[in-house]
Structure formats: structure tokens, C-alpha cells
Amino acid sequence: MRGLKVILLTLVALPAVFAVKSHDFKTCSQAAFCRRGRALATRARESSSWTSPYSVDPASVTIDPTKATFTAGVRSSIYPEIKFGLDVRVHEDGVVRVRMDEVDGLRKRYDEASSWALIADPEISREIQWTVAKDAVRAVYGHNNNIEVVVAYEPLKVSLLRNGQEQIVLNGDGLLHMEHFRTKEAVDQEKSGWALPEAPEEGLDLEDAQVVMQMNPRSWFEGVGDDGWWEETFGTWTDSKPKGPESLSIDINFPNHGHVYGIPQHATRLSLPTTAGEDAYYSDPYRLYNADVFEYLADSTMSLYGSIPVMHAHSAESTVAIFNAVGSETWIDVAHFVPKSTHTHWISESGIMDIFLMPGPTPADVFAQYARLTGTSALPAQWALGYHQCRWNYISSDDVRDVQTRFDEEDIPVDVFWLDIEYAEDHKYFIWDKKSFPDPVDMLHDVEAIQRKMVVIVDPHLKRTDNYPIYQQAKDLDLLIKKKDGQEYEGWCWPGSSAWVDFFNPASWDWWKSLFKTMPEGDKWAWIDSTENTYIWNDMNEPSIFNGPEISMPRDNIHYGGWEHRDVHNINGMLFHNMTAQAVMHRTDPPKRPFVLTRSFYAGSQRLGAMWTGDNLGTWEHMAVGVSMVLSLNVGGFSFSGSDVGGFFGNPEPDMLVRWYGVGAFSPFFRAHAHIDTKRREPYLLEEPYKSIVRDILRLRYSLLPVWYTAFREASVNGLPVVRPHYVVFPQDEGGFDLDDQYFVGGSGLLVKPITRKDVTETTMYLPENEVYYDYFTGHAYRGAATGKNVTVPAELHQIPLLIRGGSIVPTRERPRRASPLMKHDPFTLRVALSTTGTARGELYLDEGETFAHQAGQFVWRAFEATAEKGGKEIRIRSRDLAARNLDTAVDGVALTTYDARNAFAKDVARVRVERIVVLGLSREPRSVVADGKEVHWEYKAGAAAASKGEGTASMLLVKDPHASITTDWEITIHL
The missing domain is CATH 2.60.40.1760 (glycosyl hydrolase (family 31))
Incomplete structure (x- = not known):
């Protein structure tokens, strides 16, 4: 089998030096039903008397x-x-x-x-x-x-x-x-009565075709001949169509x-x-x-x-x-x-x-x-919003340990390490290759010791061999997809000869979920070489079949209920994802939120987990289109999405890799991944200054995790996307309808434009309103216009164009940690970006981050508000509880009937404080800053506005340790 493994790797690796093989996939003109449908549209468009029958x-x-x-x-x-x-x-x-x-x-x-x-x-x-x-x-x-x-x-x-x-x-x-169901015999009999002109081998010309159509209305409607009605050939494959058109x-x-x-x-x-x-x-x-x-x-x-x-x-x-x-x-x-x-x-x-x-x-x-x-996007585990490090493949237990050590030595945060297909013996998923991974549980525990997680791949193809118990069980239980003749379907994938479980069969569901149990239950299979902190990656679930038509499954294969694969093809991958997510969720008692990444998906997949945009290339073009694709997925309801940082194929130059981390840090799902033929490109391998820039980008992502988690909570309640194109936020501003290279992060007021072109030192950002926007890092203020306005912002390699919309309050955690769970009790910084009217608002949602206790009211949900009082002579910043006021839309789509602000989670984080408040845009230096009746320490830096341009450096007030808890109501007054 090692020889077969080498052959498969070679076959798959070879195309990496070429572009996509377009001839492997149909165009509309090569798909008979699309060809027929488009021809109908052409006839309708060209006929002045066309009317629907x-x-x-x-x-x-x-x-x-x-x-x-x-x-x-x-x-x-x-x-x-x-x-x-x-x-x-x-x-x-x-x-x-x-x-x-x-x-x-x-x-x-x-x-x-x-x-x-x-x-x-x-x-x-x-x-x-x-x-x-x-x-x-x-x-x-x-x-x-x-x-x-x-x-x-x-x-x-x-x-x-x-x-x-x-x-x-x-x-x-x-x-x-x-197209109604019919029999070939009935059609042949009907056509025998047509007075058809003799057609040459290349078919009827347009004039003759029109004659036929005029003689027979059905021909006019459907076209001449039975174009691909009963069978269709593409490449070497013939699709039998027993049901006809x-x-x-x-x-x-x-x-x-x-x-x-x-x-x-x-x-x-x-x-x-x-x-x-x-x-x-x-x-x-x-x-x-x-x-x-x-x-x-x-x-x-x-x-x-x-x-x-x-x-x-x-x-x-x-x-x-x-x-x-x-x-x-x-x-x-x-x-x-x-x-x-x-x-x-x-x-x-x-x-x-x-x-x-x-x-x-x-x-x-x-x-x-x-x-x-x-359904809404599931509220993910909080750690899943951190940085994920993957490649095809980390080759051994020691390799995984070394990667973790190198991250820690370079003080670079990471939450998850991933293993691709080579961890499994002969690609028999659930079974480790003990030559390379002799101690999988010990390795997993080493990763977990720093509260990190591991993800391993489980693909849908099962190696067809008697010594693989998963395949043997599926075969014995009659759970496998069938060919048109009712026999077990055999295709070719990573293990060689493979079979596929039919997840449309309800009998497969409990069986599949049982495979992920980490402890034996009687004589049932148990994945004892796993832990409850080992999560799953579902790849190849389109399904991908190397020797199938269009690298997939024959359309005349048969699923449960007698349906052909053509009927359910686009749904197929979601069912595999669904059952795996349920399996991961229910392997513990009480259940934990699952993390299962999928490549294939359908409407409703957002309920189950995350997806990524597949086998992209390490090019600037793929980096740019990845931003558009993630925005499109968010519009389609699938918020938890991202593209492989660095590109799956190729060896990006350091500057491109840095820019790609800037893209990934502002994607809902943030993972670096690479093909087996690429050079190793973990961030700690970069030379300076690139390594330090990437470290800073990753720390920025971690500091903003409260923003991302709060956005995901909102998405889990009302379906609003986590990253929002301009038309979503400003639906009446026509200047933003085409924009897809800058976007807002949730309702936070953060507007970002990742750089996806080489050698950029500055860029333009579009401001859709007559409001002030502040540079997140420098406090520089830009002023928009009522009709929209482009402004120029710095974008050197170490800079990500990131603005805070005036009127926003952004909660962050600024202390660097090795992994996100270690931040649980860290203090917060609030960036208060005042609007032109001196007001601002923001939200913060927190919970335990792994279980479903939040659905029983174990969480903290706060609103922060800044208001201008006494004719603008005071700015008051308040914190108030949101959950008690919004019981019907509290969290994760689950309505609460009661809520206790002193719930167990709130008590656990009661000592978490706001350590700093940064206020941008004050009109003048304060006379005093008072919290709970007491003056607190503050520093003020005046701005340098350029009134003629409507922009300049904003004033900045820094309030240190305002004695404010993250779980209680409080008020701070700035006297101007």
C-alpha cells in the first residue's frame, strides 16, 4: 500500500504546476439540460410573439x-x-x-x-x-x-x-x-408522425429547424430532437438517464x-x-x-x-x-x-x-x-476564532510538538494545530499511522496542556478492505451508496479503492455518531486514540472521486429512497458535515460546541460549523477574490468562512504572506494551510521584519476576539453576517453597492480594507456618510461626506487600513497570550470613538466559550454608551446590562424566560475589569474625569485637525483603571 500511496500523491501533486483543468468540468453547452434551457431562452428572446404556455x-x-x-x-x-x-x-x-x-x-x-x-x-x-x-x-x-x-x-x-x-x-x-416525465417509446412514436426534413450528419441548419418547429409546437418549445434526454456522454463517462428529461x-x-x-x-x-x-x-x-x-x-x-x-x-x-x-x-x-x-x-x-x-x-x-x-450561524467555541495552523502534512508526533514549541519560543499566539490525511494509516480514518504517530494521545495531551486544540481530518471515503472495521461495519449494515444496478459503488480516492456512506439513510446516523466516542461502550467501536479536545475536518465531501465524472460521483448512482445522485448532489456534503458535527457534540456529557470544518456545503450548513474556500493559489489574484468570496458566503448566510492564508498551492514571497495574514486576521475563520509540495512557511520561519509584522497581526486578531465573538453572537440570533459589505450597513448609499474590498466587522464600527496588491504604500477607503472615522492605530481622523467620499490612508507593509466609525465603542483585550482560553480573566480596554455629535455605543458578549451553558443564561452581555450632556459640557460613558432587556433574543437563537445577572459565569468573571478607556474626538481637554464620585487618573493629548481637509489627528483621552467591572453597571463623567 505504500506504493499506492506514492502513486496517489504523485497523481495529485502533478497538477500543482498547471492551471485548473477546465476540460474536467462541464460548461453549459456541454450539459444537455443547461443547453436546452438556454436555447429556450434564446428562442423566447428572438421571438416577438413569445408567451409562456x-x-x-x-x-x-x-x-x-x-x-x-x-x-x-x-x-x-x-x-x-x-x-x-x-x-x-x-x-x-x-x-x-x-x-x-x-x-x-x-x-x-x-x-x-x-x-x-x-x-x-x-x-x-x-x-x-x-x-x-x-x-x-x-x-x-x-x-x-x-x-x-x-x-x-x-x-x-x-x-x-x-x-x-x-x-x-x-x-x-x-x-x-x-420537463415532464415520459418514455422513450412514446416520444419515438410521436416523432414518427412528424414530417421532418432529412437532416445531414451535423444536424439541421437554422432554417430547417425553424420549419420543424413551426410544424410542431412542442419542437418550438423544447427544440428539435431529444438533446441528451436519455443518456449523455462527457469525456469517457456516459450518464444513463433512466428517468429521461x-x-x-x-x-x-x-x-x-x-x-x-x-x-x-x-x-x-x-x-x-x-x-x-x-x-x-x-x-x-x-x-x-x-x-x-x-x-x-x-x-x-x-x-x-x-x-x-x-x-x-x-x-x-x-x-x-x-x-x-x-x-x-x-x-x-x-x-x-x-x-x-x-x-x-x-x-x-x-x-x-x-x-x-x-x-x-x-x-x-x-x-x-x-x-x-x-437557521442562523451556530455560535462557535471561542477558541475556534483564534489562529489555526495547518499544512499537508505535519509528519509525526515530534513534528507537532516542535511546531508548538517554536510558536511559544517566538511568542506567537495560536489556538489550533491541524493534521491532514497522512496521520491515518493508509488513509483509514480513525486509525493512526503508529510509525509516525506512535503516541497520539500523549501528543494530543501535550497540545491540550496549554489549552490548545487539535483538528484531524476525517474524509467521507472509506477504504474498501476487510481489515478496516469502519468500512466493514458500513458494508454489513448496508449503509453504502449503490450503483444504478444496486451493487456497492466503488470509486477511487486517497485510500485507493473506496466506498461512500449514504447519509440520506437514517440508519447511518447513530452509527456514524458512535464512531467518535472516545470510550468503549460494550463491544462497540471506540476511538480510543482520541480525546474530547480533538476536533474534525471534513474534506472531499462534494464528493470528490478521482476517477469519477467531473471528479465526482456518477449521477445515476442510487441513494436511500431510490433517489438518484443527480437529485441530491449539492446536499450530499452537508449531510456528512451534519452527522460529524452531531457526533463531536454528543461524545461528551454534557455536550460541547462542536468544531467541524467542511469544504462542501448547502443552504443550512451555517448551523453546523465552519467552511473554507478550498484549494486556492498563492497569488495576489486569489488573495483578492478570497475577500469577495467570504463576503458572498456571509451574504448567503454562512458567516464562519475563510480562505487558506498563504494559498494552498505555491510558495508566496514574504511580502505576499504578510498581506495574506492581514486578510486572514479579518476573516471569520482564520487558518494558514499549505500543499504537501510547498516549502514550510509557519510564521516563525520568516525573516525579520516579516516575522514581527505577522506576530503583530496575530496579536491584533487576538486583541479583537471580543469583537469577533460578539459579532458571532449577533449572527446566531438574527442572521446578520459577521463581516458586512457596505450595502448591508448603508443600504441607501449607491456608492457602496459595488464595493467588495472593504467591509465592516459585525456591528462594531470597525471598517477594514485588507491590502491584496503588491508594493502598496497607501490606498483609498470609501466613507459612506458625513461622519468621522478614526484610524484604529494612530487616531487620525477622516471625515466623510453626505454623498460618500474616498480618503487616502497609509498602507505600508506593516499597516492594515483599519478605521473605527465615529459613534462606536470597541472592547479589546490587549495582553498577549499564547492561546485564547488563557485570556479568560484578562482586563479590557474600551476605545470610545465619538461621533460628530459626541455620542458612541458598543456591545460586549462573553460566556464560558465551550459548552452550551450560555443557552441557560450563563453569560454576560453589556452595552457601553457615551452621551453628550449639558449642552456638550459633559460626556458620560455608561455600562448597562442588555440581557435583562432582551430576553427574547438573548443568545444563540434560544429565547430565555428568566435571566440572573449574577449567574455562575458572571460570578466567575466578576473580577475582570476595564483597565483602560481611550476616548477619541473630544472637543477640548477635560477639567476632570470622575468615576463613582471620585476623580480617576487620566492623560490627554490634543489633536491636530486640518479643518480645510476635514481630517487630522484626533484628540485622545486615556483613562487609566477607572474602577469599572465588566459585569456591573457603572458611569464615568468627563467634565469639559
Whole structure:
């Protein structure tokens, strides 16, 4: 097996010197159903008389008087013998769900995608009344009855309106097409009656094709011939299609919104460029098909590792969104029209129509509406927000110990060390290679001794050998994915011949969770060479299969329930992630918050853990697009995300590596990782001054952990992203709609622009408002403008452009520690950045950081406020308890009915104090600073403002040891 291992490593390492092998992956023109869907759109666009053949049968409309739902039959003028059913309902929060399925067809279409994505069946409104007219059904609801949903009969069109303006329109361009189930024999018999002109080998020319289409309306609608209906070949692979054609196309338009965001994961701009029309930026649609794309392009619509079919549409007037609950491969065309209108065309291989229309009208409303559907980001363990050090591979127990020692010798903080696939004997996960790791538990305990953690990889492929008990158990329990003939599927991955567990089979769930137990239970398997502080990395779960079509699984493989892999492909990786997260959570009693990193994901994966953007390259282009990708993932609801620092491939020069650490330090998930062929590049190996710069960047990340943790708490409650693009924070400022190279960290008021270009010494940052912004490090003040303004900020290699928005209070912990758990009782510094009106506000959330005790009220949640009093002659800074005032949104999406400010955790940190308060922007030197009636020590440094430019060095007041606890109410008065 060592020989096989070398062969596999060689095969995988070789492409590292090349670009992505694009020929391994389909374009739309090579995917028959996408080709058919795009051809339909072309015919519609070129025909002045095009109209959708789908219409509602008025006689079939049925209103449920007890709730806001109606159903109706849908017919097609092209296929009058085929029946379709429409179901439209309005949720309590105003979200509209539109479902359509084939009725009494030859087969059942896959209709379970939403059941994996949604956290529960949404509550249906019981107050909305449907009005039935001769040509449409409509309902009016919302604040001041300003929202209206209209279902037009002929042709079928569903519109969501606000204040009389269309916000979202389904089938407005008439591109709805649900390919009904049929048999090849019936199609052949039907076509035998067509008077077809004799076609040359290369096919019909356009004139002949038009003749055929005019002779037969079905040809006009579907095109000439059965293009890939019954089988399809790509490369050496032939996809048998026993169910025949079953794709679903639908146009989803945003008539009053000029920008669309979301549909992660793609390496592209945040505001999605066009793929259709004369001014198309890309020639191919955006593809959602989870795939292992080796060395992906830095600017492409190619599918990557995960798929979240959610799209935001934005204008200065409103934000709306749709969630298309489909699990199969999906292609999305985007076209922008003047003035400020966006049309999109969604083409999926299989499944029913199940689309959720989110009315907004603000970005915050949309995030909350989507979170109520698919859940919020889980509140991670606090240590998981620290720095993670990984490479493929640390080669031995002694190597791991040496890496930890070197970090400590250089006084560089780190929380987590990672092991890639080589820790496992012959890539049999759960089983250590004892030649290289003879003492895994002792090694793990050595790491844990400094309150650090380890993460090891567990991939979904199981080595097909009788001496691997995990595979043997899965085989004996009949839990493995099958080929189309019902036999066990065999593919090729890291272990060689491999099999895959079918996690759609409920019988696999408890079995998989049992494998992570660290203590034996009877005669069951136990992972005794592990500890409860060993966490998990799920890679290759697209699934990645080296000898499969598009490096993945054949679409005609069979899952539990008889569904083909094509139906569930994009959901598959999430189920593996889900079961692993549950396994890690429940291996202890009481449970601990799990940390499981995933590469593949779907809508709802945010509930489970973290993700990273896969096999990026050590280039400036990949560094830059990684920022956009993380912002897009946050828009898609998946906040806990990041790109590999340094790039997975390549050997970045020291200056590039420094800049990449600046990117990573301001990503929700912060991990350095490297390919097996790269040089070692741990930060302690850098020469000076690079090593010291990286050390300072890492210390900055650790000092800001309270900010990151507070942002994650908010995300766990209301779905707001942890890193926020400008349109989220300033939804009416058109100057920020395209921005994706600078962003805000939670609601902290921190605005950052990581540098992703070589040899930069200064850069511009966009300020969206007439407010002061302070340089985080120097206190230099920049003044924005009501219409937006670009300002120039320093950006030398040792500098990260980081501003504090006026009106913010930022809590930090400034004492360097080796790992984040060691900071638990460290004091705080509060940076009070006064607004132009002399006010500021901030929040701090703390809890124990590892268990779920916070859901029972074991936490501290404080607000800090600065107000201008007595005509500006006093500035008062206060701390007050937020939990008692916000019981319904306290923490982690769990509402509390009672809260005790003196809970056990609060008592444990009662001695934690605020050791410093830094106030920026005072108008003049104070006369005194008083806390609890007593004068406290303070120092003042006057500013040097340049009034003509609206900027300059701000004044700075330093209050030392103001006798303020982090758990109690207090007030400090600055007398001016």
C-alpha cells in the first residue's frame, strides 16, 4: 500500500504546476439540460410573439379558509395531457413560498431538498385573505398593506409587489419549463408522425429547424430532437438517464433592483457580473454543482465546493431575496437592464419548483427571513476564532510538538494545530499511522496542556478492505451508496479503492455518531486514540472521486429512497458535515460546541460549523477574490468562512504572506494551510521584519476576539453576517453597492480594507456618510461626506487600513497570550470613538466559550454608551446590562424566560475589569474625569485637525483603571 500511496500523491501533486483543468468540468453547452434551457431562452428572446404556455386553470383554484394558502391546477398549452399543481402560501413573517410539481406523472420528482435546508416547517399566516378574480389571485398584507402577491392566470406569473412596484417576478419572461416525465417509446412514436426534413450528419441548419418547429409546437418549445434526454456522454463517462428529461427552468426577475448578490460559491465579484446579453461579462452562467476544482480560477462562474441557492437583489429603495430549494445541478444566467433591473434564469437538472420570496425591505429583514427558514450561524467555541495552523502534512508526533514549541519560543499566539490525511494509516480514518504517530494521545495531551486544540481530518471515503472495521461495519449494515444496478459503488480516492456512506439513510446516523466516542461502550467501536479536545475536518465531501465524472460521483448512482445522485448532489456534503458535527457534540456529557470544518456545503450548513474556500493559489489574484468570496458566503448566510492564508498551492514571497495574514486576521475563520509540495512557511520561519509584522497581526486578531465573538453572537440570533459589505450597513448609499474590498466587522464600527496588491504604500477607503472615522492605530481622523467620499490612508507593509466609525465603542483585550482560553480573566480596554455629535455605543458578549451553558443564561452581555450632556459640557460613558432587556433574543437563537445577572459565569468573571478607556474626538481637554464620585487618573493629548481637509489627528483621552467591572453597571463623567 505504500506504493499506492506514492502513486496517489504523485497523481495529485502533478497538477500543482498547471492551471485548473477546465476540460474536467462541464460548461453549459456541454450539459444537455443547461443547453436546452438556454436555447429556450434564446428562442423566447428572438421571438416577438413569445408567451409562456403555462396557465392556471381558474376552475381549480382552491382557497384554504384557515390559513394563507391556495392551490390550483396548472396546464400547458403545449402538453394539455400533462397536469401540474401549484401551491402558494404566505408565512407569518411575509415570506411567500411558491411550489409547483407534476401531478400523476409517470414518476415522482425529487421534492425533499427543502426538508434538509429548513429548520422547521414555516408557520403559515392565518390572517391573510386571498382575493379571487377572473384573471388572478392576489393577497395584500404587511405594514400599511403595502405588500401584494399576485398570481396571474394566463400566462402563469407570480409577482411580489411593494407599494405597487414589482419586487420579484416569477415567469415574467415566460421561461418556466418543467420537463415532464415520459418514455422513450412514446416520444419515438410521436416523432414518427412528424414530417421532418432529412437532416445531414451535423444536424439541421437554422432554417430547417425553424420549419420543424413551426410544424410542431412542442419542437418550438423544447427544440428539435431529444438533446441528451436519455443518456449523455462527457469525456469517457456516459450518464444513463433512466428517468429521461426532468429539468426545471424558471426566470426570476427583480424589475427594480440593479444589483444581485449571493449564490455562493464562486470566485467572482460580490455584485454578480452579467452572463447574458450583449454586455455579458462572462459567457457561461453561474454554476451550482459541488465539485473538487483543483487550483480554481480567480475569476470565473465555475462551480466550486459548495452551493447555496439564495440570491439578494438590492437597490437604494429596498432589498429582497429568493431561496430556490433545489438540490440538483443548477445554472444561473444574470442580465442587468437599464434602468436598474435584473433578470435571472435558473436551470436545474431535476427537482420541483420550491421558491421562497423574501420581501425585505431592508438587508437586515432579508437576513432574518432567511435565518427563520434555514437557521442562523451556530455560535462557535471561542477558541475556534483564534489562529489555526495547518499544512499537508505535519509528519509525526515530534513534528507537532516542535511546531508548538517554536510558536511559544517566538511568542506567537495560536489556538489550533491541524493534521491532514497522512496521520491515518493508509488513509483509514480513525486509525493512526503508529510509525509516525506512535503516541497520539500523549501528543494530543501535550497540545491540550496549554489549552490548545487539535483538528484531524476525517474524509467521507472509506477504504474498501476487510481489515478496516469502519468500512466493514458500513458494508454489513448496508449503509453504502449503490450503483444504478444496486451493487456497492466503488470509486477511487486517497485510500485507493473506496466506498461512500449514504447519509440520506437514517440508519447511518447513530452509527456514524458512535464512531467518535472516545470510550468503549460494550463491544462497540471506540476511538480510543482520541480525546474530547480533538476536533474534525471534513474534506472531499462534494464528493470528490478521482476517477469519477467531473471528479465526482456518477449521477445515476442510487441513494436511500431510490433517489438518484443527480437529485441530491449539492446536499450530499452537508449531510456528512451534519452527522460529524452531531457526533463531536454528543461524545461528551454534557455536550460541547462542536468544531467541524467542511469544504462542501448547502443552504443550512451555517448551523453546523465552519467552511473554507478550498484549494486556492498563492497569488495576489486569489488573495483578492478570497475577500469577495467570504463576503458572498456571509451574504448567503454562512458567516464562519475563510480562505487558506498563504494559498494552498505555491510558495508566496514574504511580502505576499504578510498581506495574506492581514486578510486572514479579518476573516471569520482564520487558518494558514499549505500543499504537501510547498516549502514550510509557519510564521516563525520568516525573516525579520516579516516575522514581527505577522506576530503583530496575530496579536491584533487576538486583541479583537471580543469583537469577533460578539459579532458571532449577533449572527446566531438574527442572521446578520459577521463581516458586512457596505450595502448591508448603508443600504441607501449607491456608492457602496459595488464595493467588495472593504467591509465592516459585525456591528462594531470597525471598517477594514485588507491590502491584496503588491508594493502598496497607501490606498483609498470609501466613507459612506458625513461622519468621522478614526484610524484604529494612530487616531487620525477622516471625515466623510453626505454623498460618500474616498480618503487616502497609509498602507505600508506593516499597516492594515483599519478605521473605527465615529459613534462606536470597541472592547479589546490587549495582553498577549499564547492561546485564547488563557485570556479568560484578562482586563479590557474600551476605545470610545465619538461621533460628530459626541455620542458612541458598543456591545460586549462573553460566556464560558465551550459548552452550551450560555443557552441557560450563563453569560454576560453589556452595552457601553457615551452621551453628550449639558449642552456638550459633559460626556458620560455608561455600562448597562442588555440581557435583562432582551430576553427574547438573548443568545444563540434560544429565547430565555428568566435571566440572573449574577449567574455562575458572571460570578466567575466578576473580577475582570476595564483597565483602560481611550476616548477619541473630544472637543477640548477635560477639567476632570470622575468615576463613582471620585476623580480617576487620566492623560490627554490634543489633536491636530486640518479643518480645510476635514481630517487630522484626533484628540485622545486615556483613562487609566477607572474602577469599572465588566459585569456591573457603572458611569464615568468627563467634565469639559
